[in-house]
Amino acid sequence: MTPHPARHHRWRTKLSLFLALSRTPHGLIDMTAPCLAALLWLGRFPSPGTTLLGLVTVFAGYTAVYALNDVVGFRTDRVKLAAGLSAAPGAQDLDALTVRHPMAQGLLSFREGLAWALGWGLVALAGAWHLNPVCLLIFLGGCALETVYCLLWRISPYRSLVSGVVKTAGAVAAVFAVDPCPAAGYLLMLFLVVFCWEIGGQNVPNDWTDLEEDWRFGARTIPVVFGLARTRDIILGSLFLAVVLSAGLWLSSQTPAEPLYLAAVTLTGAWMLILPAWKLTPQAPRQAVLKLFNRASYYPLALFGIVLAQILF
Numbered sequence: 001m002t003p004h005p006a007r008h009h010r011w012r013t014k015l016s017l018f019l020a021l022s023r024t025p026h027g028l029i030d031m032t033a034p035c036l037a038a039l040l041w042l043g044r045f046p047s048p049g050t051t052l053l054g055l056v057t058v059f060a061g062y063t064a065v066y067a068l069n070d071v072v073g074f075r076t077d078r079v080k081l082a083a084g085l086s087a088a089p090g091a092q093d094l095d096a097l098t099v100r101h102p103m104a105q106g107l108l109s110f111r112e113g114l115a116w117a118l119g120w121g122l123v124a125l126a127g128a129w130h131l132n133p134v135c136l137l138i139f140l141g142g143c144a145l146e147t148v149y150c151l152l153w154r155i156s157p158y159r160s161l162v163s164g165v166v167k168t169a170g171a172v173a174a175v176f177a178v179d180p181c182p183a184a185g186y187l188l189m190l191f192l193v194v195f196c197w198e199i200g201g202q203n204v205p206n207d208w209t210d211l212e213e214d215w216r217f218g219a220r221t222i223p224v225v226f227g228l229a230r231t232r233d234i235i236l237g238s239l240f241l242a243v244v245l246s247a248g249l250w251l252s253s254q255t256p257a258e259p260l261y262l263a264a265v266t267l268t269g270a271w272m273l274i275l276p277a278w279k280l281t282p283q284a285p286r287q288a289v290l291k292l293f294n295r296a297s298y299y300p301l302a303l304f305g306i307v308l309a310q311i312l313f
């Protein structure tokens with residue numbers, strides 16, 4: 001029996017709202033960081049079973065954590081909308097591909113959003129347990145820190161450091177999923193690369209684009225507290241460290257550190273991270289900051305492409 005067209009349309013609309021809650025287009029790009037971490041450490045592909053379970057677990061984990069961000073920030077997002085602030089991101093924002101804050105807009109109920117986050121969280125927990133119980137502990141820690149991060153919005157600009165740690169969780173867990181005893185040096189380099197990339201390429205630029213809104217609502221973000229000149233220095237310094245340490249990540253892995261690929265890693269980082277950050281000034285338009293944010297978002301994907309090419313060819 002063919003489903004009624006109107007019912008089928010409502011189902012598709014509801015699903016698109018749930019995916020928007022989890023910022024799935026952006027999340028799919030972020031998923032390449034765990035893939036990069038596991039593949040680079042091994043220097044080869046893991047078994048098909050581990051690969052399939054790992055991909056499902058990573059998708060579930062990112063879907064749950066991104067949704068958790070909106071669940072925890074539900075009241076704050078509603079206050080912003082009630083004050084007349086638009087829920088639509090700018091046309092050049094990567095997140096403009098989906099509806100922003102669908103729960104706060106009343107397009108999804110709080111219960112629906114909470115159920116979505118919990119459901120995918122349970123899938124992630126089950127997958128993490130089967131891969132390695134250490135992965136489960138890392139995921140639970142990441143969820144707890146994500147909650148802390150959201151609650152610190154009006155308390156401390158150093159919440160960005162919490163965001164950096166949260167973003168490393170998926171990549172570090174992926175390494176333990178394919179090897180129960182990875183080298184501590186590699187894990188440290190991985191943590192630092194992802195941490196610096198998140199601070200300079202994602203979290204702080206995102207706060208920069210929300211400066212007026214955050215100022216109005218008394219948020220304590222880095223741009224609000226330290227000003228745009230210091231913010232630009234923080235962004236540039238963090239991304240410079242991310243690029244330099246990315247080469248060290250290759251050197252500490254089990255993938256051969258061939259000069260050609262090390263050069264590709266360095267040049268990719270210079271173009272995607274350092275160049276757009278260098279062009280920023282305190283007077284830079286919002287579009288320039290969004291350009292950095294969008295380009296930096298694809299950095300893990302670019303590095304994943306490099307290690308994939310190295311293993312295949």
